[in-house]
Amino acid sequence: MKNFVLLLFSFISINAFAIDDAKLLIRDLNKKFNQVEDYTARVQMKFNIPGVRMNNMSGNVFFKRPDRFRIRTKGIFFLPKQNPMQNMSAMLLDTSSYTSIISGYELVNGRNCAIVNIIPLKSVNELILGKFWIDVKNPLVLKTQITTKNNGTIETENVYSATSQYTLPDKIIIKVETKKIKMSKMMSVDLNKKAQDKSKLNEVETGTITLSFTDYKINTKFSDSELEKTGE
Amino acid sequence: MKEFAAILKNEMIKTIRRPRSFIGFAVISFICLMLQGAFYQDGKEILATVTGQLDNVFSIQGNILNGNLICYIVLQTLIVQMPLLVAFVTGDLISGETASGSIRFLLTTPASRTKIVLAKWLSGLMYTFLLLLVLGIFALFVSRAIFGVGDLMAMNSEGLTVIRADDINWRWGSAFLIAFLSLSVVASLGTMLSTIMDNSITPIVTVMATIIIFTIIGMFDMKSFDLIKPFLFTTHMISWRSLFEDPIPLNTILFSCGVLFLHIIIFLGIAIYYFKRKDITT
Amino acid sequence: MIRVVLPHTILSPLFSFMDSAILLENVSKKFKDFVAVDDLSFEVKAGDIYGFLGPNGSGKSTTLRMIMSLIQPSSGSIKLFGSSLAENRSEIMKKIGCIIEKPDFYGYLSAKDNLKLFARAHLLNYSKSQFDDLFSLVGLSGRENDKVKTFSHGMKQRLGLAQALIHEPKLIILDEPNTGLDPQGIIDLRHLIIKLNKERGITILFSSHILSEVQEICTNMVVINKGQVVVQGKVDDLLSHENLTVKLEVVHPKECQQLLSQSKWASVMEVHDEKLFVFNMGKDEIPEMVEFLSQNKISIQRIDYRNQLEDYFLKITQS
Numbered sequence: 001m002k003n004f005v006l007l008l009f010s011f012i013s014i015n016a017f018a019i020d021d022a023k024l025l026i027r028d029l030n031k032k033f034n035q036v037e038d039y040t041a042r043v044q045m046k047f048n049i050p051g052v053r054m055n056n057m058s059g060n061v062f063f064k065r066p067d068r069f070r071i072r073t074k075g076i077f078f079l080p081k082q083n084p085m086q087n088m089s090a091m092l093l094d095t096s097s098y099t100s101i102i103s104g105y106e107l108v109n110g111r112n113c114a115i116v117n118i119i120p121l122k123s124v125n126e127l128i129l130g131k132f133w134i135d136v137k138n139p140l141v142l143k144t145q146i147t148t149k150n151n152g153t154i155e156t157e158n159v160y161s162a163t164s165q166y167t168l169p170d171k172i173i174i175k176v177e178t179k180k181i182k183m184s185k186m187m188s189v190d191l192n193k194k195a196q197d198k199s200k201l202n203e204v205e206t207g208t209i210t211l212s213f214t215d216y217k218i219n220t221k222f223s224d225s226e227l228e229k230t231g232e
Numbered sequence: 233m234k235e236f237a238a239i240l241k242n243e244m245i246k247t248i249r250r251p252r253s254f255i256g257f258a259v260i261s262f263i264c265l266m267l268q269g270a271f272y273q274d275g276k277e278i279l280a281t282v283t284g285q286l287d288n289v290f291s292i293q294g295n296i297l298n299g300n301l302i303c304y305i306v307l308q309t310l311i312v313q314m315p316l317l318v319a320f321v322t323g324d325l326i327s328g329e330t331a332s333g334s335i336r337f338l339l340t341t342p343a344s345r346t347k348i349v350l351a352k353w354l355s356g357l358m359y360t361f362l363l364l365l366v367l368g369i370f371a372l373f374v375s376r377a378i379f380g381v382g383d384l385m386a387m388n389s390e391g392l393t394v395i396r397a398d399d400i401n402w403r404w405g406s407a408f409l410i411a412f413l414s415l416s417v418v419a420s421l422g423t424m425l426s427t428i429m430d431n432s433i434t435p436i437v438t439v440m441a442t443i444i445i446f447t448i449i450g451m452f453d454m455k456s457f458d459l460i461k462p463f464l465f466t467t468h469m470i471s472w473r474s475l476f477e478d479p480i481p482l483n484t485i486l487f488s489c490g491v492l493f494l495h496i497i498i499f500l501g502i503a504i505y506y507f508k509r510k511d512i513t514t
Numbered sequence: 515m516i517r518v519v520l521p522h523t524i525l526s527p528l529f530s531f532m533d534s535a536i537l538l539e540n541v542s543k544k545f546k547d548f549v550a551v552d553d554l555s556f557e558v559k560a561g562d563i564y565g566f567l568g569p570n571g572s573g574k575s576t577t578l579r580m581i582m583s584l585i586q587p588s589s590g591s592i593k594l595f596g597s598s599l600a601e602n603r604s605e606i607m608k609k610i611g612c613i614i615e616k617p618d619f620y621g622y623l624s625a626k627d628n629l630k631l632f633a634r635a636h637l638l639n640y641s642k643s644q645f646d647d648l649f650s651l652v653g654l655s656g657r658e659n660d661k662v663k664t665f666s667h668g669m670k671q672r673l674g675l676a677q678a679l680i681h682e683p684k685l686i687i688l689d690e691p692n693t694g695l696d697p698q699g700i701i702d703l704r705h706l707i708i709k710l711n712k713e714r715g716i717t718i719l720f721s722s723h724i725l726s727e728v729q730e731i732c733t734n735m736v737v738i739n740k741g742q743v744v745v746q747g748k749v750d751d752l753l754s755h756e757n758l759t760v761k762l763e764v765v766h767p768k769e770c771q772q773l774l775s776q777s778k779w780a781s782v783m784e785v786h787d788e789k790l791f792v793f794n795m796g797k798d799e800i801p802e803m804v805e806f807l808s809q810n811k812i813s814i815q816r817i818d819y820r821n822q823l824e825d826y827f828l829k830i831t832q833s
Binding site: 055057073076176 | 236286287288289292293294295382383385386389391392394396397399403406477478
């Protein structure tokens with residue numbers, strides 16, 4: 001009995017510590033987020049999506065806190081339905097809308113990261129669960145795994161330069177799970193192609209979108225109309 | 233050379249001034265405008281059948297429904313119809329004159345039969361070129377005027393290829409040339425059958441039937457048909473679509489062009505051989 | 515049947531020093547198993563109006579089409595103006611005009627546009643006044659700009675003649691050019707053919723089923739049947755020894771019968787229904803008989819005779 005009580009007390013204590021540590025980490029992280037009211041940057045996009053061939057393209061990024069995010073470019077490009085850049089800071093800033101707990105620690109790119117699980121208390125963009133790998137020494141989100149009701153799980157990996165003082169990555173690699181696109185013959189009028197191996201058509205594959213950011217301009221207080229305009 | 237130029241001019245005048253030649257232009261214009269109207273009205277819904285598969289995961293940004301996409305879809309729609317319109321005129325080039333008797337008028341001039349066949353064939357090519365030009369103007373330029381310019385989201389059975397707007401014009405130009413080569417095969421086939429048959433309808437129907445049957449074979453995803461497909465000229469006629477893939481399978485396109493060119497030589501050769509020996513008894 | 519065929523081994527040397535417009539030597543044409551023309555040889559001299567006769571299916575059209583290079587002979591040679599047709603077709607066709615059966619044009623073009631096509635094919639630049647003259651010559655003035663599909667058959671024949679003349683040929687081949695023409699048209703055509711021959715020296719090969727026209731116009735003729743030559747030569751020479759069938763109706767047939775039965779024509783006379791007298795006699799004897807009847811106060815109601823050539827033609831092709 002004594003051992004049981006001791007074990008229970010330890011468990012609760014550890015969890016309490018874990019929750020407290022998560023809150024502390026997120027608090028420090030949010031401090032950094034709050035330094036950035038808005039930013040603009042140049043972005044290079046690279047696409048590797050199953051069934052889609054698309055050349056790299058460049059454009060301009062516009063962001064205003066908490067969650068207004070816009071990439072402006074000429075032409076067509078794909079972004080995940082649940083845009084992690086849009087959701088990340090918005091998700092973490094409102095600390096009353098979720099609980100957080102550190103579920104473990106992992107090395108990411110040589111940095112010791114705490115794996116912080118975010119469980120929403122109310123529905124935010126249909127979020128079910130968010131996992132954030134946060135560098136414990138220098139609070140930066142190195143990896144995320146966000147699961148939503150209708151759009152599955154999206155993983156991102158953030159790469160920061162050595163001099164990044166803000167929470168603004170040099171590169172974001174977004175991974176999404178998607179099935180191979182099935183096009184009807186009548187839509188594609190794809191005559192005379194060889195018969196396809198239909199067994200592979202329903203396999204789920206992983207696609208990636210890599211965004212590389214340069215020329216960050218922070219807190220320039222750009223006009224809201226920049227978020228509505230089209231074209232680069 | 234002067235003599236050939238003279239009969240070529242005659243043939244071009246006859247081809248252009250025949251009432252049936254205008255049917256092709258009218259049909260092309262009508263189909264283009266009709267499709268453009270449909271897309272203007274319901275384009276987003278139609279596209280959703282394609283992009284819907286991606287909508288669960290991705291948000292597609294940018295102007296998808298632009299003139300380049302409409303042009304691409306219009307050209308796809310006319311893959312079977314264009315050869316039929318070409319056959320409608322070229323299948324009648326010689327057999328029509330044989331049936332009406334005016335072939336005697338033609339063959340009692342100093343021009344040799346070889347020159348006459350070549351002149352007729354070239355006039356058929358000229359008609360084909362004009363038909364493509366009208367298609368190009370309506371499908372591309374009118375579409376761009378209505379829907380604007382943008383990246384092309386080219387669809388094939390293996391997925392999507394996004395071609396950037398600044399990388400597309402040369403592809404359209406090349407596609408036009410390959411399409412012209414492809415339709416020249418149809419024109420040559422029509423001319424060949426026209427020399428063999430004595431009535432107006434049979435060559436046209438034969439060319440149409442050939443294209444329809446070959447196209448139907450091409451549509452089926454069956455392993456047994458895969459053996460036949462490389463030998464069908466309709467397989468190579470749509471090689472212009474490969475210009476909208478990434479990477480462009482250049483060797484495949486060049487091979488198809490070679491096959492098409494070979495078909496033209498063979499059909500034309502047979503036409504000249506047969507016509508030189510034909511007895512005009514009508 | 516009288517068949518006068520001289521082998522060309524004998525004829526050719528005789529004619530070699532004269533201008534030959536058309537020379538067929540041992541020409542045959544076989545369509546699968548059917549022999550349309552069988553070892554045909556004849557010659558048309560430059561400057562002649564040559565009649566080319568034969569019943570339906572005799573090989574006339576096939577022969578004419580071979581001359582016009584529409585059909586290739588199975589064997590034999592065809593020479594036009596001394597040149598081989600097989601070897602010099604292009605040059606030869608510049609000198610020939612033709613109407614082969616009914617002329618066909620491009621109905622969606624006007625008469626003038628049709629002729630312009632033909633003129634262009636011959637590398638000719640025809641002026642407006644030249645076209646006007648040509649249309650006037652064939653009796654189509656005022657119809658130059660009408661679409662040919664609006665033309666009657668006779669008008670198409672006239673246009674066909676214009677097309678045959680447009681490049682000022684040395685030889686014109688006319689295959690039944692009278693078809694569809696009204697009586698005035700037939701007369702006009704006859705005068706035109708004679709005029710072209712006499713004034714311009716154009717050789718004419720003329721085929722027609724209207725034998726009276728052939729006899730009227732042609733200087734020479736050849737008759738073929740079943741693909742072979744039956745007879746050829748000068749028209750007058752061929753017909754000079756031939757008798758006519760003469761029919762006579764008189765006011766008083768009984769008196770006439772009585773009179774004629776004692777005349778030199780008794781042996782060549784037949785009486786039908788007691789009123790119709792039919793004689794087989796030479797053309798020269800007709801005036802003599804008319805004079806004889808007149809002197810014996812026999813009034814003639816009607817006297818006519820079948821075209822000499824008609825009789826001759828039927829005789830040689832049916833026998």
